Amino acid sequence: MKGFANRVETVQEYYFSAKLREVNQLIAEGKPVINLGIGSPDLAPDRMVIDALKSTVEHPRAHGYQNYQGIPELRIAMSEFYAREYRVTLNPNTEILPLMGSKEGIMHLSMAFLNPGDQVLIPDPGYPTYTSVTKLLGAEPIFYRLDLEKKGRPILENLEKLDLNKVKIMWINYPHMPTGAMGSEGILTELVAFAKRHELVLLHDNPYSHVLNPEPFSILSIPGGKDVALELNSLSKTFNMPGWRVGMLCGRADWVEAVLKVKSNMDSGMFLGIQKGAIAALSLGKSWFEDLDDQYQNRRKLVWKMADLLDLSYPKDTAGLFVWCKVPDGKTADELVDYLLYEKNIFITPGRIFGPAGEGYVRISLCMPEFKILEAINRIKS
Known part of the structure; x- marks a missing residue:
């Protein structure tokens, strides 16, 4: 073996590839981890989409x-x-x-x-x-x-x-x-x-x-x-x-x-x-996007409450699947991430993985049902 290509040395394994292994191991050990770290939509596609896939399989x-x-x-x-x-x-x-x-x-x-x-x-x-x-x-x-x-x-x-x-x-x-x-x-x-x-x-x-x-x-x-x-x-x-x-x-x-x-x-x-x-x-129309936004708006309001409990500051005039939060002075994002994961079984993402300007920030995903976000809020309150 004469070694790997030099390009392999230029990068690290993707953060979520490695971190989700750890999260999944905690879950396997019986920890009830609520994953608010990754932006993978948990909602289902429209029924028409699934039916189109099913009908094609027999072709x-x-x-x-x-x-x-x-x-x-x-x-x-x-x-x-x-x-x-x-x-x-x-x-x-x-x-x-x-x-x-x-x-x-x-x-x-x-x-x-x-x-x-x-x-x-x-x-x-x-x-x-x-x-x-x-x-x-x-x-x-x-x-x-x-x-x-x-x-x-x-x-x-x-x-x-x-x-x-x-x-x-x-x-x-x-x-x-x-x-x-x-x-x-x-x-x-x-x-x-x-x-x-x-x-x-x-x-x-x-x-x-x-x-x-x-x-x-x-x-x-x-x-x-x-x-x-x-x-x-x-x-x-x-x-x-x-x-x-x-x-x-x-x-x-x-x-x-x-x-x-x-x-x-x-x-x-x-x-x-x-x-x-x-x-x-x-082919889906305007009502699809309106229904989707209604659900994400409700989730985002709950995530804002969660952020308030953690003394995080955040803008409200934003779009997308995440809330971007500044950690208060005197604390680090990694300390907060580790505290939530290991003490409260809640996973959020440190902002540093997105570049140096992300230091001191955390990212919280909206890709969890409302009852799970409420559970996270209750864990933080307790």
Whole structure:
């Protein structure tokens, strides 16, 4: 054995991969752990979605390899979803690429655009996968801060002072994970102009657009956005389908084609039943999102009560599946996380895993039934 690839040394195991092993071990030992750490929707997909999957299983051709670009009906459904929800027109044959989850797309996009030594602008705090994939490919992450008082606007004035000649792509994410900052069309307009000035590719990761967000938007709806940006989207949060692994990449045809070159060498298409279920999900109307938001609003109010008991401070004008909380002075996030896990059997996430700017913060998920959040509140009171 001559050793592992150098790239393995550039990353650690994904935090939740390791931490959930520990949580599951505690549960196996009989500890009644309430998991408020991870954003995996616990609610079920619509009945139409499940029925579409079931009816496809009996089809004689359902079990063979599928088209690398997804069946035409799926791409058309994705196109219609973008037209209806974001007022964006996309050619389903050339400007949409179905993915096995948008996390897969982060790797495929990075492989399509990055060479070793290229630089990547990554939000701090931000989704850890942006950084790990960048490092795995031998590129260099350059972290930028967000102004959370201004809906998560990147502090572009600071970026303008940097040498950006080696920067190839810039990751953006609104509504933002982990903070819930909602962003705005004005912020995206600024970012499109910034990308044009510096010849960057904007990659907008947009899986939370329909969760507690009254005005979903796409960067592709911004004038000039299609020239400089691609967008990742997902059915995981929007339609309660995280384990189905259905996402999409949308934007200009030549860039989508480059990503397809990578993707087609790495998988052999998505199971037909999952594609049919996705088509059913994408057809759901306004009432689906309203019902979903009603449930998450009720959960969020309870999480706010829980945060108050812990003397945490938090913004209320946020979107997405999490509450981002500042730990009071004199305490550390890790102390609070360990206290809740080992003394109260409640798991929440330390903000530091999302970058240096997350130090001193914790993230609490809304992906638990109300009675479980109430139980967590009662444990803290006791």
